Amino acid sequence: NAGVTQTPKFRILKIGQSMTLQCTQDMNHNYMYWYRQDPGMGLKLIYYSVGAGITDKGEVPNGYNVSRSTTEDFPLRLELAAPSQTSVYFCASSYSANTEAFFGQGTRLTVV
Amino acid sequence: QKEVEQDPGPLSVPEGAIVSLNCTYSNSAFQYFMWYRQYSRKGPELLMYTYSSGNKEDGRFTAQVDKSSKYISLFIRDSQPSDSATYLCATREDAGNNRKLIWGLGTSLAVNP
Numbered sequence: 149n150a151g152v153t154q155t156p157k158f159r160i161l162k163i164g165q166s167m168t169l170q171c172t173q174d175m176n177h178n179y180m181y182w183y184r185q186d187p188g189m190g191l192k193l194i195y196y197s198v199g200a201g202i203t204d205k206g207e208v209p210n211g212y213n214v215s216r217s218t219t220e221d222f223p224l225r226l227e228l229a230a231p232s233q234t235s236v237y238f239c240a241s242s243y244s245a246n247t248e249a250f251f252g253q254g255t256r257l258t259v260v
Numbered sequence: 261q262k263e264v265e266q267d268p269g270p271l272s273v274p275e276g277a278i279v280s281l282n283c284t285y286s287n288s289a290f291q292y293f294m295w296y297r298q299y300s301r302k303g304p305e306l307l308m309y310t311y312s313s314g315n316k317e318d319g320r321f322t323a324q325v326d327k328s329s330k331y332i333s334l335f336i337r338d339s340q341p342s343d344s345a346t347y348l349c350a351t352r353e354d355a356g357n358n359r360k361l362i363w364g365l366g367t368s369l370a371v372n373p
Contacts (some may be wrong), residue, residue: 245352251303
């Protein structure tokens with residue numbers, strides 16, 4: 149039972165570097181989400197997708213990009229890493245807007 | 261005012277205690293209410309999901325929704341050390357075009373043996 153798989157689990161980036169956080173799900177879910185979680189700040193939605201080829205901004209999209217070329221994959225791209233992007237990133241998926249969201253294990257990113 | 265308010269705690273209780281976790285919300289259009297549990301260094305997982313006002317019970321857990329007061333609660337009976345985690349409430353409007361969950365900040369709970 150793979151569910152939602154995120155890679156890598158940990159990463160240290162230097163300021164200005166770029167990277168892609170990978171997320172894949174094997175539940176044939178239509179909806180996928182990217183959140184960041186900072187201490188004392190709760191979960192903030194970065195981007196979400198309601199199906200392949202469709203993406204939309206969440207609360208905090210600046211500095212990030214996403215694509216959804218397949219149902220399974222929803223990568224998150226950081227183009228010019230900044231210290232403010234140090235956070236734990238969670239990918240999630242759900243079958244529909246009204247059903248349970250399943251979360252990955254998270255990617256802990258530090259930008260120095 | 262935040263759309264969902266949740267006291268971050270931390271809350272520390274002895275094993276066997278009854279725990280009450282609460283959230284308030286401001287938007288009367290919110291119709292779906294969820295409680296997620298998040299263990300340290302893990303992703304959140306769904307614990308309870310309710311649509312209507314009233315109580316919903318699942319084992320030692322009871323979710324309560326009072327739409328007139330815009331107040332949601334999670335009760336844990338006979339709490340166990342394995343219940344130590346952060347509990348997040350979440351809510352959203354009815355389906356329509358709004359597909360986003362609104363999250364509380366989470367309450368950190370420690371159950372001491």
